[in-house]
Amino acid sequence: MESEEMTEHGVDVVAIDGPSGSGKGTISRLLANKLGWHFLDSGALYRLVGLAARRHSINFDDEQGLATLAAHLDVEFVSDDEGNETRIFLEGEEVTDGIRSEDCGNDASKVAAVQSVRDALFERQRAFLHAPGLIADGRDMGTVVFPDARLKIFLTASLEERASRRYKQLKEKGMDANLSALLDELALRDERDRNRSAAPLVAAKDAVTIDTSDLGIEQVVAEVYALWQRVSD
Ligand code: DC
Numbered sequence: 001m002e003s004e005e006m007t008e009h010g011v012d013v014v015a016i017d018g019p020s021g022s023g024k025g026t027i028s029r030l031l032a033n034k035l036g037w038h039f040l041d042s043g044a045l046y047r048l049v050g051l052a053a054r055r056h057s058i059n060f061d062d063e064q065g066l067a068t069l070a071a072h073l074d075v076e077f078v079s080d081d082e083g084n085e086t087r088i089f090l091e092g093e094e095v096t097d098g099i100r101s102e103d104c105g106n107d108a109s110k111v112a113a114v115q116s117v118r119d120a121l122f123e124r125q126r127a128f129l130h131a132p133g134l135i136a137d138g139r140d141m142g143t144v145v146f147p148d149a150r151l152k153i154f155l156t157a158s159l160e161e162r163a164s165r166r167y168k169q170l171k172e173k174g175m176d177a178n179l180s181a182l183l184d185e186l187a188l189r190d191e192r193d194r195n196r197s198a199a200p201l202v203a204a205k206d207a208v209t210i211d212t213s214d215l216g217i218e219q220v221v222a223e224v225y226a227l228w229q230r231v232s233d
Contacts, residue, residue: 012133013148014228015141018155019190019201020105021162023212023220027155028137030221035135035228040128041077041086042138042145043108045121047099048075048090050107055091060110067116073124097173102166102185109189112139115198139193142204151231153224154203157213162186 014037016028025041032039049070052058058065076089088096098104111117118140125145128134136145142152157165163183170177193201203209208227212220 011129011131012150012232013129013141013146014133014135014224015146015149015152015204015207016135016137016155016224017139017141017143017153017201017203017207019139019157019162019193020186021166022155022157023165023217024137024155026217027212027220027224028135030217031224031228032135034221034225035133037133037135038128038130039086040125040134040136040138040141042121042125042136042141044077044088044099045073045075045124046108046112046117047104048073048088048095049111049117049121051095051099051104052090053111054107060107063114063116066111066114067120070111070117070120100170100173101175102170102182106185106189109192113192113196113198118144118198139201140199142207143202144199147204151224151228152204152207153227154207154209155220156209156211159183159187159190161213 014031016024018024025043028041029039049066052069052073053060053066056069058069060066074091078087078089079085086096087094088099122145125136128136136149138145142149142154160183163179163186166182166186167177167179190201210220210223
């Protein structure tokens with residue numbers, strides 16, 4: 001049914017999954033720009049559920065409360081005319097930068113382990129599917145949300161490289177960062193994301209894995225773009 005819908009509307013999907021700091025976000029955005037496609041930052045949705053849970057004092061072990069929150073989440077993604085910058089609003093308040101903190105990432109990883117939260121966000125993610133195409137960035141884009149994506153990429157990088165990228169990103173945003181704390185947090189988050197029973201972080205069987213540890217952003221974008229051209233010919 002899902003694949004029929006996708007081909008019916010002629011909407012192609014490139015699924016880009018991988019752990020934090022693998023370069024997914026940056027590469028997905030650049031690729032969406034290059035192709036003139038829509039972009040789904042699914043991690044932002046889990047970050048927003050975590051933030052909303054804190055704001056509404058919903059406990060992270062209250063599965064029903066989290067699922068209800070996720071189902072009714074009042075969020076807005078606002079893109080500029082070129083589709084470059086996306087501003088994110090939660091219940092009318094801008095949280096674009098706020099949700100990028102490590103605390104929010106950790107909260108996101110916790111709520112993301114709850115199956116009913118994932119179920120509640122499923123249709124919301126599918127709703128990003130619009131012509132001419134969608135770049136979907138996350139952990140389970142190729143395995144669960146868009147299993148019929150025409151191209152599936154799994155990006156990896158060493159833990160050290162990912163922590164150091166995260167460190168630079170946070171510093172650039174003027175946020176507090178500590179490299180060794182980041183290493184520990186990323187390792188813990190990876191373990192939680194990989195070992196959970198609900199849609200664990202794993203490469204789809206038909207995904208192309210790219211290790212980005214020693215590659216520049218432009219090289220990875222060029223490689224994924226070339227793969228896309230090959231499959232779409
Ligand atoms: O990509 P990110 O760092 O913004 O994601 C934050 C957390 O959300 C991540 O630790 C795991 C979770 N997540 C998920 O489980 N499934 C997704 N499709 C995207 C993110």
